[in-house]
Amino acid sequence: MSRTQESGYTAGIDVGGTKVFVCVADPQGNPVIKSKLRTPTESDPESFFRWLFEELALLLVERGLQVYDLSGIGVGFPGVIGDNAGILTNAPAFRWPAIDVRPIILKYYTGSVYLDNDVNMAAWGENWMGAAQGKRHVMMITIGTGIGSAFIFNGELYKGANNAAGEIGNWVVDSCLINNDHGKGEKFGPFEEATSGTGIGIAARDYLSQGGRKSKILEMAGGILERIEAKHVVTAAAEGDETAKKIMDRPLNYMAVGIANAVSLLNPEVVVLGGGVVDSGDYYVNEVRDRASKLTPLPVNIVLATLGNEAGAYGAIAAARLKAELHQKKEKINF
Amino acid sequence: MSRTQESGYTAGIDVGGTKVFVCVADPQGNPVIKSKLRTPTESDPESFFRWLFEELALLLVERGLQVYDLSGIGVGFPGVIGDNAGILTNAPAFRWPAIDVRPIILKYYTGSVYLDNDVNMAAWGENWMGAAQGKRHVMMITIGTGIGSAFIFNGELYKGANNAAGEIGNWVVDSCLINNDHGKGEKFGPFEEATSGTGIGIAARDYLSQGGRKSKILEMAGGILERIEAKHVVTAAAEGDETAKKIMDRPLNYMAVGIANAVSLLNPEVVVLGGGVVDSGDYYVNEVRDRASKLTPLPVNIVLATLGNEAGAYGAIAAARLKAELHQKKEKINF
Numbered sequence: 001m002s003r004t005q006e007s008g009y010t011a012g013i014d015v016g017g018t019k020v021f022v023c024v025a026d027p028q029g030n031p032v033i034k035s036k037l038r039t040p041t042e043s044d045p046e047s048f049f050r051w052l053f054e055e056l057a058l059l060l061v062e063r064g065l066q067v068y069d070l071s072g073i074g075v076g077f078p079g080v081i082g083d084n085a086g087i088l089t090n091a092p093a094f095r096w097p098a099i100d101v102r103p104i105i106l107k108y109y110t111g112s113v114y115l116d117n118d119v120n121m122a123a124w125g126e127n128w129m130g131a132a133q134g135k136r137h138v139m140m141i142t143i144g145t146g147i148g149s150a151f152i153f154n155g156e157l158y159k160g161a162n163n164a165a166g167e168i169g170n171w172v173v174d175s176c177l178i179n180n181d182h183g184k185g186e187k188f189g190p191f192e193e194a195t196s197g198t199g200i201g202i203a204a205r206d207y208l209s210q211g212g213r214k215s216k217i218l219e220m221a222g223g224i225l226e227r228i229e230a231k232h233v234v235t236a237a238a239e240g241d242e243t244a245k246k247i248m249d250r251p252l253n254y255m256a257v258g259i260a261n262a263v264s265l266l267n268p269e270v271v272v273l274g275g276g277v278v279d280s281g282d283y284y285v286n287e288v289r290d291r292a293s294k295l296t297p298l299p300v301n302i303v304l305a306t307l308g309n310e311a312g313a314y315g316a317i318a319a320a321r322l323k324a325e326l327h328q329k330k331e332k333i334n335f
Numbered sequence: 336m337s338r339t340q341e342s343g344y345t346a347g348i349d350v351g352g353t354k355v356f357v358c359v360a361d362p363q364g365n366p367v368i369k370s371k372l373r374t375p376t377e378s379d380p381e382s383f384f385r386w387l388f389e390e391l392a393l394l395l396v397e398r399g400l401q402v403y404d405l406s407g408i409g410v411g412f413p414g415v416i417g418d419n420a421g422i423l424t425n426a427p428a429f430r431w432p433a434i435d436v437r438p439i440i441l442k443y444y445t446g447s448v449y450l451d452n453d454v455n456m457a458a459w460g461e462n463w464m465g466a467a468q469g470k471r472h473v474m475m476i477t478i479g480t481g482i483g484s485a486f487i488f489n490g491e492l493y494k495g496a497n498n499a500a501g502e503i504g505n506w507v508v509d510s511c512l513i514n515n516d517h518g519k520g521e522k523f524g525p526f527e528e529a530t531s532g533t534g535i536g537i538a539a540r541d542y543l544s545q546g547g548r549k550s551k552i553l554e555m556a557g558g559i560l561e562r563i564e565a566k567h568v569v570t571a572a573a574e575g576d577e578t579a580k581k582i583m584d585r586p587l588n589y590m591a592v593g594i595a596n597a598v599s600l601l602n603p604e605v606v607v608l609g610g611g612v613v614d615s616g617d618y619y620v621n622e623v624r625d626r627a628s629k630l631t632p633l634p635v636n637i638v639l640a641t642l643g644n645e646a647g648a649y650g651a652i653a654a655a656r657l658k659a660e661l662h663q664k665k666e667k668i669n670f
Contacts, residue, residue: 137496149600153488160602161472162634170599170631172592174509257507264505265484265597267495296505299497 009069010324011056012316014076014118014309015039017094020052022059023313024070029321033059034310045099053108072112072324074316075105076121081163114319118312119166120157122305123150125315126272130307135269139262140305141168143255144275147192151266169196173257191258195251197230197277204233204247215243230277238283248287256291264296274305344404345659346391347651349411349453349644350374352429355387357394358648359405364656368394369645380434388443407447407659409651410440411456416498449654453647454501455492457640458485460650461607465642470604474597475640476503478590479610482527486601504531508592526593530586532565532612539568539582550578565612573618583622591626599631609640 008027013020017039024033040051057067079094105113116124123132123140132138138152149166151158159165169192193199204217205228216239218225220232236244259271278284282304289302307314343362348355352374359368375386392402414429440448451459458467458475467473473487484501486493494500504527528534539552540563551574553560555567571579594606613619617639624637642649 137493153493154491156489158472158488158601161604162602164633165600165602167599167602167631167633170633171596172630173507173596261506261508261596262600264502265500265600266486266493267497267500267502269496295507296502298499298502298505 008071009065010317010320011070011073012076012121012313012318012320013052013056013073014121014312014316015052015078016118016312017078019309020055021310021313022056023310023317024060024063024065025317025321029317031314031317033063034313035059043094045094045096045101045104048094049101049104049108067109068111070109070111072114072320073109074114074116074121074318074320074323076116076118076312076316078118081115081117112320112324114316114323116157116316116319117148117150117159117163119148119150120159121313121315121319122274122307122311123152123272123315124157124318125307125311125313126274126305127152128314128318130311130314131272131303131305132270137266137268138270138272139266139268140272140274141259142275142305143195143197143273143277145196145198147196148275151268153266168192168258168262171258171261173254173261191254194254195258197275200230200233200247200251200277201228203250204228204230204244207243207247213243216241217244217247231280234277234284235280238281252284252287252291256288257295259288259302260292260295260300263292263298263300267298269301271300271302272305273302274308274311278304279308343406344400345652345655346405346408347411347456347648347653347655348387348391348408349456349647349651350387350413351453351647352413354644355390356645356648357391358645358652359395359398359400360652360656364652366649366652368398369648370394378429380429380431380436380439383429384436384439384443402444403446405444405446407449407655408444409449409451409456409653409655409658411451411453411647411651413453416450416452447655447659449651449658451492451651451654452483452485452494452498454483454485455494456648456650456654457609457642457646458487458607458650459492459653460642460646460648461609461640462487463649463653465646465649466607466638466640467605472602472604473607474601474603474605475607475609476594477610477640478530478532478608478612480531480533482531486603488601503527503593503597506593506596508589508596526589529589530593532610535565535568535582535586535612536563538585539563539565539579542578542582548578551576552579552582566615569612569619570615573616587619587622587626591623592630594623594637595627595630595635598627598633598635602633604636606635606637607640608637609643609646613639614643 010025012023020037020039022035023031026032037055060066119142123138126132126140127138136155141149147169149168171191173191205225208215208218209225216236217228217232220236221227233244233247237248273285285302285304289300293300305311345360347358355372355374357370358366361367372390395401454477458473461467461475462473471490476484482504484503486500506526508526540560543550543553544560551571552563552567555571556562568579568582572583608620620637620639624635628635640646
């Protein structure tokens with residue numbers, strides 16, 4: 001057994017467009033380092049990973065550890081990552097070309113590395129110690145700037161044939177939209193347009209730009225129309241604001257239809273909702289649960305994610321620990 | 336090793352509402368017995384299984400075998416069967432109450448038995464030697480009297496939290512239907528109503544019952560309105576009959592939206608379509624593929640099932656062989 005597998009510390013890194021969350025867990029799986037860093041702007045893959053490993057080394061040294069004490073590292077990325085290939089494709093947040101990041105990482109760390117999509121990592125995290133703890137069949141949906149989803153089926157991550165499972169932004173829930181050219185070259189799909197934070201913000205600004213309409217929403221945005229975001233709309237709706245409730249009706253109905261259809265299809269034990277649009281309280285989850293329950297005879301168990309923006313880093317740790325464990329047992333690694 | 340595991344013959348039995356298909360494979364997996372029997376009417380579970388094992392014994396004896404030479408038996412049923420429980424629930428074709436069929440089967444056979452839903456068995460069958468051979472991520476949809484679906488994810492059957500995955504008859508693909516009370520006590524869901532053979536037949540009879548409408552459909556049904564079935568409509572549409580194409584437009588659009596949404600969600604390697612409505616040629620599959628491809632950016636690989644009504648029995652053999660094999664290796668049986 002090499003030194004790298006002895007210590008049993010693991011690092012989980014959740015790379016986002018604006019923040020990078022680094023978490024290191026001890027051999028028992030308890031987080032002992034947590035740090036939120038600002039994502040460097042305009043960096044290429046080479047300089048990004050050099051920066052990342054320098055920051056990681058600095059955090060570790062404070063606890064008398066170094067990178068080679070880690071038995072594994074998990075990294076979650078906002079993009080599609082090939083199953084065993086380590087090739088990062090379609091990462092719009094970074095505007096990088098499709099690239100195999102493994103040789104770059106190998107310069108700084110030669111131990112076990114697990115790379116995956118950030119939404120998959122968040123699902124692992126919620127499954128490990130969050131809202132889906134102990135569940136074998138999980139659907140996770142994150143509703144933020146865009147819409148993403150991830151699955152755990154039979155206790156394993158499910159990614160689909162091209163690692164592209166979970167592209168629910170493209171869902172069609174209203175057949176009168178059939179004649180549009182969905183998902184072909186557009187940034188957002190029709191479902192994403194209606195239900196994402198971006199879409200809710202646009203709908204609210206459009207609605208309130210017309211004169212004579214009263215709502216708490218504008219107040220919450222400091223009286224400035226251009227500053228209205230989805231969180232203002234959701235919070236105002238939760239407080240009973242009629243205009244906000246009206247604006248939320250379409251996104252809530254669309255999400256309810258989408259979730260009800262996924263429940264009819266997949267019969268998950270739990271549907272975990274996370275992301276900026278839903279994390280302001282129970283209003284969103286309760287509304288979607290009530291509406292979705294009327295649209296499928298199967299049980300609709302919708303819950304709020306509990307790990308917030310730490311889910312991805314925890315999931316990266318869980319994945320790294322599992323990979324290291326399977327590696328030691330010389331078992332087939334299914335991811 | 337007991338005698339039952341020595342011979343390596345396995346039986347696959349697909350129980351349907353009108354027919355029971357029995358197939359026996361030799362140790363190499365080659366079918367050596369195939370027989371289609373008429374399902375006894377009005378039988379209770381006790382007399383049904385007595386009849387079934389008598390028939391099986393008769394078929395085996397012709398080849399010098401008996402039931403106890405089988406190393407495993409797989410049985411597919413039109414209903415929901417608990418994962419490890421062997422409890423048959425919700426089997427409307429038989430009007431039996433929820434019942435644990437294992438003690439009944441045990442009277443006639445004490446070896447390895449694998450029970451499952453008929454659609455799951457058909458998916459196993461197509462995966463073993465049909466249209467989804469060698470694929471690890473498969474969605475199968477059967478479009479017959481009703482609508483059913485089954486999944487293979489990461490190379491394993493996926494059944495969901497309550498073994499109820501695949502209830503796509505309840506899908507909502509048109510949000511103007513939201514106000515209806517879907518799936519609550521109704522026999523068919525809104526998607527099933529539009530897309531099933533039953534639904535297509537009703538739509539055609541309704542349309543043609545109004546005077547002055549010309550179509551090949553009525554001809555194909557021998558000129559008798561009440562005899563019109565979905566297969567007449569699909570065949571006439573495939574031959575270019577304008578009325579039939581018009582009637583098929585809604586079921587094809589609904590199915591295309593449903594499949595496109597499932598593809599966006601699950602990114603399967605292949606979507607296999609089977610059942611009476613689709614098996615008359617390429618027309619249905621081509622139409623649905625063309626329409627669905629416009630509704631998702633992910634690859635839509637739709638193919639026709641190749642094993643026809645033998646898929647369920649083959650799948651039952653595949654499942655029985657896998658179970659016997661895992662049992663011998665003392666590996667965890669995940670189904």
